[in-house]
Amino acid sequence: MTAVTSPSPGEQEKAPPSKIVWVIVAAVGAVCWAVLALSRGEDVSALWILFAALSSYAIAYRFYARFIAYRVLQVDDTRATPAERLHNGVDFDVTDRRVLFGHHFAAIAGAGPLVGPVLAAQMGYLPGTIWIITGVIFAGAVQDMIVMFFSMRRNGKSLGQMVREEIGVAGGIAALIAVFMIMIIILAVLALVVVNALAESPWGVFSISLTIPIALFMGFYLRYLRPGRISEVTAIGVVLLLLAIIGGGYVDQTGLAETLTLSKEQLVLGLVVYGFIASILPVWMLLTPRDYLSTFMKIGVIALLAVGLLIATPTLQNQAVTDFALNGNGPVFAGKLFPFVFITIACGALSGFHALIASGTTPKMVAKESQVRMIGYGGMLMESFVAISALIAASVIDQGLYFAINSPAGATGGEPAAAAEFVRTLGFSISPADLTAAAQSIEEESLISRTGGAPTLAFGISLIFSRAFGGGLAAFWYHFAIMFEALFILTAVDAGTRVGRFMLQDTIGNVWPRYADVSWKPAAWSASAVVVALWGYMLYVGVTDPLGGINQLFPLFGISNQLLAAIALTLCVTLMLKHGKAKWVWVPGIGLAWDLITTMTASWQKIFSDNPKIGYFQQRSLYQDALDQGSLLAPAKSVEQMQQIITNSTVNGFLQALFAVLTLVVVLSAIPIWIKAVKAGGLPTTEVPHEPSTLVAPSDFFATKQEKEAVRASESAERELAAAGGQQ
């Protein structure tokens, strides 16, 4: 190793190739935004959204992210990162920035940014587009990057650890409980999306079930046949996966269809058993190979979708802003644009869950401090792009069909004539024959009330792909998209259950040390069982809810995720003030303020609203009163269903209140520290002291000329040193 002093940040950055390029990018963005803002009732191409997003991202990355990195955080490439200082080749491992970008993106991106925008499309394409883009630029990407930076300066401490050390024990405990419970809700809601997509769909069940033997085969291949040949086995796996999707199309002809047509309850049981087994099996058998598959599907499909959109240039069928945005009576989820669009979109604009990944794993692998801009901010921009694509896919579908797919079964009655009538009462039109034809086009029994977002997205993707690539493959593309979503939801369920199990073991281990031993079977099994039982219960509640599971549980999921973001941003604000950067506190501050305003309003409404469609407790008392008087309230058809609604609303309302209180505990315990820090102009923190870095690596996606030269110089110096060492 040789010491090459890094040039100062100013010189190290690429001199702008030419200001003209940025003027053009800004002009393209401005035109796209203007078209989106001004078009009403005309044919609007989806590409306006796509290019409004891309040009806004480019400008934000070039200017705002750079400003945050060099002025606000003051990234310092003369400082050795934890990966360099503590290198052990395992957790702490200097990783090429482009590789780490892939790792980080694969870890943060999942089904959330796909589902949220699809549901939010009920309010029109404009609110979603605006929030996904501005939210990521000013809140989501800022959170990911700042959390990553602060964690990196603390040897990769986790969010929970940092909250405990920098804000206090009470805040730390509240954050720990919040993280655990939010994980349970996320797993339940994601599993619910899969259940809703696979119920009564023999083709889907066939292909998704085959992913288990495929993953097992890959696992054994890597363990016993050809260890380490990951690219090879992944290629085999992807081919098998495609065969599984194609094979599903023939299920009808083989007489297997009957056996594979599963009800939602059967699927819940299947998922719970699967989740338990998957979380206690050795990871090499199932989890690791499945992760390879889902990562490649993820990156592949997103690239394909971008290309497909450019070729197909679909026209938006959705309105810019629907009436539901203003009156709050939408069937997909209740509530007005403010605050519910911000809650529903969740992951694609701001996701608290990312703070768990941006602290801990990724910061231990960053080679140079300045790379947090590319990995943290850039990674989140990419996730936002996924959300935009999902919003487009949901908005190119005929609106009558969109509402027939996404309204709960209690409203549509589950059959074409009633569904068409219900859609008409919403102010849209679709004939029963068209509903049936749409389902037939993708070889599904029915599309009515296939809530959860996945079928809608898959239908939209299949429309775009059939149009872009031709060939009358609508049914294949639909099931391909379902597979793509189900695959990484199942990966999230496997990994999430396992992480939940570790958290539980670790927590109980504080009072009973032996329980923390992750290889002690009784502890591993019982902790897994508890985690699976918790999300399994919520999943069952969602599946059997007479009011429709997604519209009841998704707000809970969205709010909890945004509340976790509030905890993460509170930590960012606290650390900015402790480091004496009160001047720049608005950078995480605007995200925090907006997030608290929206989530606290939403929490307040979900708890106290006197509209039974929104307020859980109002809903509870409405059904309780009716039950007391001995009457049934639609959509409940029996006393049991009435009781079920009452129990579910109570549980949901209680959880909702608990999340809000836990977040407030963290925020309120931080405020005295803020005041103290501002008065003192800064407070001591747990940041590790500066140690000089000897590593040389570029900062951004593309290395500048100077950076390339510096890397070359350092490599050749290293070689000389090695050669000299060899001669001795």
Added chain:
Amino acid sequence: MTGPVLRAARGLRWWLRQTTGESKWDDYLDRCRRESTEPMSRRAFERHRADHRERSTQSRCC
């Protein structure tokens, strides 16, 4: 014309091998060569990595 295409393909292969962790084995062999130590078998090496993964599962996000 083949120049840039070939380079892109090679770059993609490099990225995929790095991202999956397949190239860790090559790095390990390099290190053994540098330090003139006898490398363990690939099977043992990959087991070692799997054992570590067993304890450090990373959550996949939403």
